[in-house]
Amino acid sequence: MASSKDFEIEEFNDWFNDIIFKAELADIRYNIKGFVVFRPWSVFSMSKMFRIYEDFLNETGHQQVMMPTLIPEENFLKESEHVEGFSPEVFWVTKHGDEDFEQKYALRPTSETAFYFMFSYWVQSYKDLPLKTYQRANVFRYDSKATKPFIRGREFYWFEAHNLFETLEEAKEQVLEDMEITEAMLHQEFAIPFLFFKRPQWDKFPGAINTYAADTILPNGKMLQLPSTHLLGTKFTETFNVKFKDKDEQLKFPFGTCYGPAISRIYGGLISVHGDKNGLRLPFDLAPTQVIILPLYFSTADNEKVEKLCLDIAEDLDKLGYRVRIDDQKEKTPKERFSYSEMKGIPLRIEIGPKDILEGVVTVYRRDLNTKEKIFIADLYDDIKKISQEFTDNLREQADEFFESKIVTVYTYDDLKEVLDENKVARVPICSIEMEGKACADEIKADTKGGEVRGTRMDYEDLPNEDAICIVCGKKSNCMAYVSKSY
Amino acid sequence: MASSKDFEIEEFNDWFNDIIFKAELADIRYNIKGFVVFRPWSVFSMSKMFRIYEDFLNETGHQQVMMPTLIPEENFLKESEHVEGFSPEVFWVTKHGDEDFEQKYALRPTSETAFYFMFSYWVQSYKDLPLKTYQRANVFRYDSKATKPFIRGREFYWFEAHNLFETLEEAKEQVLEDMEITEAMLHQEFAIPFLFFKRPQWDKFPGAINTYAADTILPNGKMLQLPSTHLLGTKFTETFNVKFKDKDEQLKFPFGTCYGPAISRIYGGLISVHGDKNGLRLPFDLAPTQVIILPLYFSTADNEKVEKLCLDIAEDLDKLGYRVRIDDQKEKTPKERFSYSEMKGIPLRIEIGPKDILEGVVTVYRRDLNTKEKIFIADLYDDIKKISQEFTDNLREQADEFFESKIVTVYTYDDLKEVLDENKVARVPICSIEMEGKACADEIKADTKGGEVRGTRMDYEDLPNEDAICIVCGKKSNCMAYVSKSY
Numbered sequence: 001m002a003s004s005k006d007f008e009i010e011e012f013n014d015w016f017n018d019i020i021f022k023a024e025l026a027d028i029r030y031n032i033k034g035f036v037v038f039r040p041w042s043v044f045s046m047s048k049m050f051r052i053y054e055d056f057l058n059e060t061g062h063q064q065v066m067m068p069t070l071i072p073e074e075n076f077l078k079e080s081e082h083v084e085g086f087s088p089e090v091f092w093v094t095k096h097g098d099e100d101f102e103q104k105y106a107l108r109p110t111s112e113t114a115f116y117f118m119f120s121y122w123v124q125s126y127k128d129l130p131l132k133t134y135q136r137a138n139v140f141r142y143d144s145k146a147t148k149p150f151i152r153g154r155e156f157y158w159f160e161a162h163n164l165f166e167t168l169e170e171a172k173e174q175v176l177e178d179m180e181i182t183e184a185m186l187h188q189e190f191a192i193p194f195l196f197f198k199r200p201q202w203d204k205f206p207g208a209i210n211t212y213a214a215d216t217i218l219p220n221g222k223m224l225q226l227p228s229t230h231l232l233g234t235k236f237t238e239t240f241n242v243k244f245k246d247k248d249e250q251l252k253f254p255f256g257t258c259y260g261p262a263i264s265r266i267y268g269g270l271i272s273v274h275g276d277k278n279g280l281r282l283p284f285d286l287a288p289t290q291v292i293i294l295p296l297y298f299s300t301a302d303n304e305k306v307e308k309l310c311l312d313i314a315e316d317l318d319k320l321g322y323r324v325r326i327d328d329q330k331e332k333t334p335k336e337r338f339s340y341s342e343m344k345g346i347p348l349r350i351e352i353g354p355k356d357i358l359e360g361v362v363t364v365y366r367r368d369l370n371t372k373e374k375i376f377i378a379d380l381y382d383d384i385k386k387i388s389q390e391f392t393d394n395l396r397e398q399a400d401e402f403f404e405s406k407i408v409t410v411y412t413y414d415d416l417k418e419v420l421d422e423n424k425v426a427r428v429p430i431c432s433i434e435m436e437g438k439a440c441a442d443e444i445k446a447d448t449k450g451g452e453v454r455g456t457r458m459d460y461e462d463l464p465n466e467d468a469i470c471i472v473c474g475k476k477s478n479c480m481a482y483v484s485k486s487y
Numbered sequence: 488m489a490s491s492k493d494f495e496i497e498e499f500n501d502w503f504n505d506i507i508f509k510a511e512l513a514d515i516r517y518n519i520k521g522f523v524v525f526r527p528w529s530v531f532s533m534s535k536m537f538r539i540y541e542d543f544l545n546e547t548g549h550q551q552v553m554m555p556t557l558i559p560e561e562n563f564l565k566e567s568e569h570v571e572g573f574s575p576e577v578f579w580v581t582k583h584g585d586e587d588f589e590q591k592y593a594l595r596p597t598s599e600t601a602f603y604f605m606f607s608y609w610v611q612s613y614k615d616l617p618l619k620t621y622q623r624a625n626v627f628r629y630d631s632k633a634t635k636p637f638i639r640g641r642e643f644y645w646f647e648a649h650n651l652f653e654t655l656e657e658a659k660e661q662v663l664e665d666m667e668i669t670e671a672m673l674h675q676e677f678a679i680p681f682l683f684f685k686r687p688q689w690d691k692f693p694g695a696i697n698t699y700a701a702d703t704i705l706p707n708g709k710m711l712q713l714p715s716t717h718l719l720g721t722k723f724t725e726t727f728n729v730k731f732k733d734k735d736e737q738l739k740f741p742f743g744t745c746y747g748p749a750i751s752r753i754y755g756g757l758i759s760v761h762g763d764k765n766g767l768r769l770p771f772d773l774a775p776t777q778v779i780i781l782p783l784y785f786s787t788a789d790n791e792k793v794e795k796l797c798l799d800i801a802e803d804l805d806k807l808g809y810r811v812r813i814d815d816q817k818e819k820t821p822k823e824r825f826s827y828s829e830m831k832g833i834p835l836r837i838e839i840g841p842k843d844i845l846e847g848v849v850t851v852y853r854r855d856l857n858t859k860e861k862i863f864i865a866d867l868y869d870d871i872k873k874i875s876q877e878f879t880d881n882l883r884e885q886a887d888e889f890f891e892s893k894i895v896t897v898y899t900y901d902d903l904k905e906v907l908d909e910n911k912v913a914r915v916p917i918c919s920i921e922m923e924g925k926a927c928a929d930e931i932k933a934d935t936k937g938g939e940v941r942g943t944r945m946d947y948e949d950l951p952n953e954d955a956i957c958i959v960c961g962k963k964s965n966c967m968a969y970v971s972k973s974y
Contacts, residue, residue: 029608040552054534064534065526066533068517089584091557094581097574107556155556157553
């Protein structure tokens, strides 16, 4: 069975920038800062991810809409915390042709102020609730942090779900469902491990009661935020005057949540979590090419037979529904072609030489275990089926093992610093993730060059020992929090 | 078998606006002019259409990319005809937060000036050609014509394919492939008939050698342009300095084409072409709900049995892969529920009353033929399978028949006017669709309040009789052109 992912990518940043270029995932030469071009090898997988996610959002009772990209300034200005949080990042459309618009229009940085504007028309009665809607959209943020393809761009691609409920209880249940959706998609489908946190009060979405988010751990020990859910309460329904009549004919404000899985960023997490020193490793269902077939040329006499067998196998696999390609470039050595297929993350490689034909075997290299095996041609399709079914499980198992190895529980400030210095994530007792804990978190951040309190577990109450104290201020601790550097 | 679509929607405009509202397809109350919100019933079908198209573009060797939404003014200004054509329609981003950008950024009205900017990096050698790329994107045009949901909006949703070839011949072949793709998607999948025209020189895309386009005919006799293909030649490769070394090491400019199927507009065409006085009719695979089951309540005693049977059938159909729903609203009369399911375009309705159970039958209404039939429960699933397979064929057959009945060949100016007055499309001899024919086209347009020369058939050379003369100027005619009013 699968061995654990027994390496760390030492120079993760170099590895990441290198693979973006070499595997042709994105092109950073487009002439607007922070805007990249996504290339076919990544777009194919992202398109699959969009479909898988879309189907699951539909299955969980969400209905898809398409909102305009532009949001009038008058909508945007309505919710003050939201304005304060997003204003510096907004791209503004001010002109058409040579003419100025009477008011500016924001390129949506997120779409609460479009959805809630419409909700005021769509919601009248308790019969209209719950209302679970979402869209697939590109959003725009003039982020002042350094941009990085997939991980942080000024335009990115996501789903945003906006839901309304009669009660706060139901809205809180939606947060749990969002965590389950994240588990089903990120962990089960894409094999990306994560923890689902309740974020500290000082790190929440502008306009939310609470923010919850899934963080994964990259090979350099930094956490990367993947989907987040915001419990909005009645903040936006009050602002946009969204009201419903309950069963007793009372007018009330419904309670809102929003959930935002960014596919472009999840892809960035996916390649980072699964990649190794030889390049990409992609879950079987997401790989643009799933099986690559390499004819090995030794003697010209046998080339024809080899090529014929390659073609036959490719045709069969195609009929069986695999995405298959033959790499018959004679100008490249076998080793060059091996490296290329591994770098691109193609799950299976079939190598066929003249001797193999005599023996009735082929060599199968699998990217999940980094192993080669001779397989009888008679068994090939059964074996490939078996491998295809366990491939993503193996990636997940290795990723989970690595993920767990990166988290260390400690009880002192010195140990915390050591954990962060070792590029790991610390689980530590702190005083609070309410606003009164902010001073301690600020101290950690300043002192450790970026160590952040990411929050507490959302899925269960992770209490410290009874005598545990906050590693910073020494007050009695009431929660175990996770601290890490992050993107 | 299917009777022909034996009606015309007299007041098509009212019908269209009405169905948009009643079937909850789009909401025009969003507070930016020309920007509408697309609602779940239309978005579900459009999402299917996007997938079907995407799969087919992949199958025909196109590779998907994702380009930024913003295009720097410097890119946009490079091609003068392109600038002249699109400048009045461009939305400009000029600010982020409170700060002005150094140069303006266009919200892409179309993306030649982004793709060709990147092509200059991606194309070096004949080995890089042909290059067939596309993206799924939203585009923005400040159109001064009256906006109409789906048909003409200031933001719309399309695929745009941008292809490069070594030779003009190959580029011309791509125009043919684009026509075949249009046939496979619009006609075969969505059951929308069309003619593929070569547009007159005065009606081509800014920057193209020739424009080709698929026009369908709406119930009011107006033509609606659906996907178009532009033969760009070396216009944009020269402008953006995209060069390749051919086999003889000569530097050359490749030849370009682009193809733009707008899914939101195709959906507008689809509902118009298939709809009838009772509402929508949707191709079976695109319908959000494919089968609706109505329990008919007569005596309270039997309600439970009826509801049980409805649930059992719904469960079976769900397992068989149909999208099925039960409409058990007791507060509505059967007639109200019938009308609702027809208005929404649900392909099949199963009605079940207490008597039916005794007889072992159910009533099946099919929206393609507008007929009701008693079917033995034992045969139900086989029958539904059969109906599901022929449903879209029936819609296509009816749409084709209607389409053909709307086209009339005439040889005089008076007859042309009569055809247009009857809300039909005329096929007439004219002098030319090169620039020398423009005066005649202008005269037709002014004289008939909007009759436009749409072009000549692209798929074959549609020559007039030897002695035919241009219906306007009386010169010898060298082509049969189509004239119609349009959107």
